[in-house]
Amino acid sequence: MITNRVLGTVLLGVNEQVNCSDCISAFGSAGSFSAGVHGRKELTNNLSLLAGIAYTQYNEGGYHITSAPIGAFALRYDFTDWGSSRPFFDLGTILTPWEKARYTRSYNTSLGPVTVTGSTNAANYAVYGRAGWISRLSPRDEVAASIEVWQLWQRVSGYSDSAVAFNPFDASIATGTDRTSLVKIGGQWTHLFGGNIETNINGGWVQSFASHSGIVATVTGDGVVVPTMGNQGWFEYGGRLGFRVQKGWIVDLFANGTLGPQPVGNTIHGGVGLRINY
Numbered sequence: 001m002i003t004n005r006v007l008g009t010v011l012l013g014v015n016e017q018v019n020c021s022d023c024i025s026a027f028g029s030a031g032s033f034s035a036g037v038h039g040r041k042e043l044t045n046n047l048s049l050l051a052g053i054a055y056t057q058y059n060e061g062g063y064h065i066t067s068a069p070i071g072a073f074a075l076r077y078d079f080t081d082w083g084s085s086r087p088f089f090d091l092g093t094i095l096t097p098w099e100k101a102r103y104t105r106s107y108n109t110s111l112g113p114v115t116v117t118g119s120t121n122a123a124n125y126a127v128y129g130r131a132g133w134i135s136r137l138s139p140r141d142e143v144a145a146s147i148e149v150w151q152l153w154q155r156v157s158g159y160s161d162s163a164v165a166f167n168p169f170d171a172s173i174a175t176g177t178d179r180t181s182l183v184k185i186g187g188q189w190t191h192l193f194g195g196n197i198e199t200n201i202n203g204g205w206v207q208s209f210a211s212h213s214g215i216v217a218t219v220t221g222d223g224v225v226v227p228t229m230g231n232q233g234w235f236e237y238g239g240r241l242g243f244r245v246q247k248g249w250i251v252d253l254f255a256n257g258t259l260g261p262q263p264v265g266n267t268i269h270g271g272v273g274l275r276i277n278y
Contacts, residue, residue, distance in 0.1 A: 001152045001180060001262050003032065003058050004124040006071065006236065006256055008094035010269075011038040011052025011072040015200050015240035017190035018088055018134045021277045026250070029271025048076045050092070053137045061263060062106075065122075068099035071245045078134070079107050080148070088144075090130035097123050101156070109168060116167055120159035123227030126152045140192040148204075150182040156215055169219050176214035179230065183207050184236070198242035198250065207233045234260025242275070250275040 006185035012025070024039035038052025051073035052138065058065050074092025101122045106115040132146025147230055158175040186204020211229040219225050238256040245251055252275055 001124060001126075001154045001178065002258065003060060003267065004056075004068070004096055004154075005094060005126055005150070006060045006153060006258065007032060007034055007054070007056055007058070007269065008070050008072045008096075008098055008126065010034070010254070010256060010271075011036065011054060011070065011094075012074050012090075012092060013038065013040060014052050014168075014202060014256065015238050015252075017200065018076075018132070018144045018188075019080070019136075019142065023275050023277045025273045025275035027054075027252070027254075027271050029269050031257075031267070031269040032056060034058075034070075034269070034271065035120070038072075040076075046080055048052070049092075050074045050076060059215045060265065060267065062104045064102040064104070066100045066102065068096050068124075071095045074128075084136040084220030088132050088133060088134050088146075090128070090148075092128055094126040094128075096125070099123065103159075103173075105171070106159075107169065114164070114167055114169075116161040116164055116171075118159040118161050118171075118173065120157045120173075122154060122156045124152070124154050126150055128272065139214065142190045143187070145187040146185075147182040148182075150184070152180050152182065154178045156173070158265075169221055171217045171225075171277075173215060176216055178211075178213045178215060180208050180211040180229065180231075183209070186236070196244040198240070199246070200238075200240040200242075201233065202239065205233060206236055207231070227272040230266065232261060232266045234258050248277045250277070 028035040034056040036054025038232035042048045053071045056068045061212045072094040078088040079086040119234040128150040130148040155177045160172045184204045184206045190200045208231045213227045213229045217225045240254040242250045242252045252273040256271040
């Protein structure tokens, strides 16, 4: 759920300034493979649409997402008529209605270790609201601080362990839904060096709460196993280095990731994009 959300926020311009001209960007990233397009369109002087779509593959700690389309869109209301220092608000969603997943589990027995993998389909959904304050410190500098509230769901279709020669504690997992809520407090700074180099750094602290797992397993010899999901905190970071190769055309290098204990852990996703302002 967290990796899917981090990749989805790239489609919502997490590495870009809060207020800028209309643009569209094509990008690719590694660490977790992702490729897609995203951009923004000013609907009125105050209201903008942010949207994007991407195809991704990623894995971490026993799961492997082999195919996942991600779509995201949000509306941003920026009180531009208030002047250079003003509030803004976002309301949006990230959607992955279908993805192919493999889950691997390992355990030890008196006769040796066992590793089994199950394949299934899953889906991820997230909605969020964001309230923040933006300040144009100069024509070259924009800073912003904000607080975000997220609700995430992950639905996993039922599956069973793959057939292996030795698996005394065979497991069958029923269809179920995991969910968690998040609050994030963060900030960002965008700066223009000279007339050709753009930079952005962003980050914030995230805390999960009201986490619950609905994925229940039936294990041979153990019966029904009901998992628990604890709440935890971690740091999210991002950055972008943009090169204006000609008027309206920018090549971006970017990275995003997490820093924290497992199961979120330390991750990094880096990529390159070509952005066109119009």
